[in-house]
């Protein structure tokens with residue numbers, strides 16, 4: 434499968450990984466938009482939020498609970514931002530579901546673009 438994040442998960446493309454478990458991998462975004470900018474990625478190839486089904490409920494719960502753990506591990510004690518881009522109109526460029534975890538600065542407004 435020609436998917437960038439599947440290749441990163443398989444170790445075929447290098448990344449700076451900060452966490453890994455049986456369901457998820459977390460690595461640094463190559464173009465960080467904040468001092469901490471991580472991507473929380475399910476090992477399973479799911480295209481986007483729009484493709485989620487009931488069978489993924491366990492994964493979603495795991496994933497959500499992972500976010501504050503990773504944020505704490507990264508020292509984001511005063512808060513953090515999570516972003517999920519869905520589909521071309523939502524700004525998604527890598528079509529393997531992922532959550533952006535941003536922090537380390539006081540992030541302005543609700544926007545994501547700099």
Ligand code: 5GP
Pocket residue numbers: 437448449460461462463464465517518524525526527528
């Ligand atoms: P999207 O717009 O799909 O939500 O975000 C994809 C993210 O993946 C972007 O923030 C982009 O900087 C990041 N990205 C693209 N290619 C690579 C790569 O090869 N390695 C890493 N670590 N991040 C990447």
Ligand code: ZN
Pocket residue numbers: 436437438439440477478479528529
């Ligand atoms: Zn993939």
